[in-house]
Amino acid sequence: MTHAADSHVELQADLGWALGVLLRGYAKGAQSVIADVPGGPRGYQVLTSAVDGAACTQLALANKLGIDRTVMTYLLDDLEKAGLIERKPDPADRRARRVLATEAGRATLCGLQRKLRHVEDRVLGALPDEDRGRFREMLRAVAVDLDAHDPLSDACSVVETFSGVEPATRARRSSSSGRAR
Numbered sequence: 001m002t003h004a005a006d007s008h009v010e011l012q013a014d015l016g017w018a019l020g021v022l023l024r025g026y027a028k029g030a031q032s033v034i035a036d037v038p039g040g041p042r043g044y045q046v047l048t049s050a051v052d053g054a055a056c057t058q059l060a061l062a063n064k065l066g067i068d069r070t071v072m073t074y075l076l077d078d079l080e081k082a083g084l085i086e087r088k089p090d091p092a093d094r095r096a097r098r099v100l101a102t103e104a105g106r107a108t109l110c111g112l113q114r115k116l117r118h119v120e121d122r123v124l125g126a127l128p129d130e131d132r133g134r135f136r137e138m139l140r141a142v143a144v145d146l147d148a149h150d151p152l153s154d155a156c157s158v159v160e161t162f163s164g165v166e167p168a169t170r171a172r173r174s175s176s177s178g179r180a181r
Contacts (some may be wrong), residue, residue, distance in 0.1 A: 009069065029119035033112060038078035042067060044112065046075060050085050050101040051109050057096040058087065083107055 011017050031043070037043040045065050062072040076099065080086045083104035090096040101109070124132045 025123045026119065029122060030116060032034055033115040033119060037108075038082050038114070039075045042071075042075055043079055046072075046079060046099070047084055047101065047109050047112075050099050051106055054139075055095075056098050058099055059096065061099050082134055083087070 002053065021167060034040055034044045049061055058072060058076060062069050082101055086100050086102055087097040088100060090098045124135060169173060
């Protein structure tokens with residue numbers, strides 16, 4: 001084998017390369033399916049969470065999905081205008097808003113999930129049918145575990161970490177410049 005061929009085999013054995021190819025393939029197919037959902041992939045995740053009841057309040061949902069609170073507000077506004085979700089005061093804390101799926105939101109999600117299953121089947125086409133479910137289960141287990149133990153699970157932490165700005169430093173800069181965070 002030539003050096004170039006060796007490098008290609010090594011690349012194909014790299015987890016990062018494989019995950020990137022898989023993600024790009026899925027993203028291309030899913031993009032057309034969720035194109036009409038307000039907020040695209042984020043809107044789809046919010047709708048899925050609202051249907052599942054995974055995050056009861058607007059703030060909990062923003063934290064769970066790693067979406068800035070301000071961005072979440074606009075996203076929820078758009079989903080509400082589309083008739084897919086509704087926000088109601090939380091009985092436990094009237095300052096908080098609960099995010100609930102409407103019947104139209106539930107029906108929309110059902111149709112989207114059916115179409116996304118076809119995208120998944122195309123992306124996972126190299127696997128025999130019986131292995132696709134197992135692959136999904138293993139991938140979900142890894143993702144759930146990483147998400148539960150990831151100190152960078154919210155977008156602000158990721159930006160702080162990769163920009164080299166410590167949270168306390170950023171807070172001091174914001175307060176000294178007169179801007180609230």
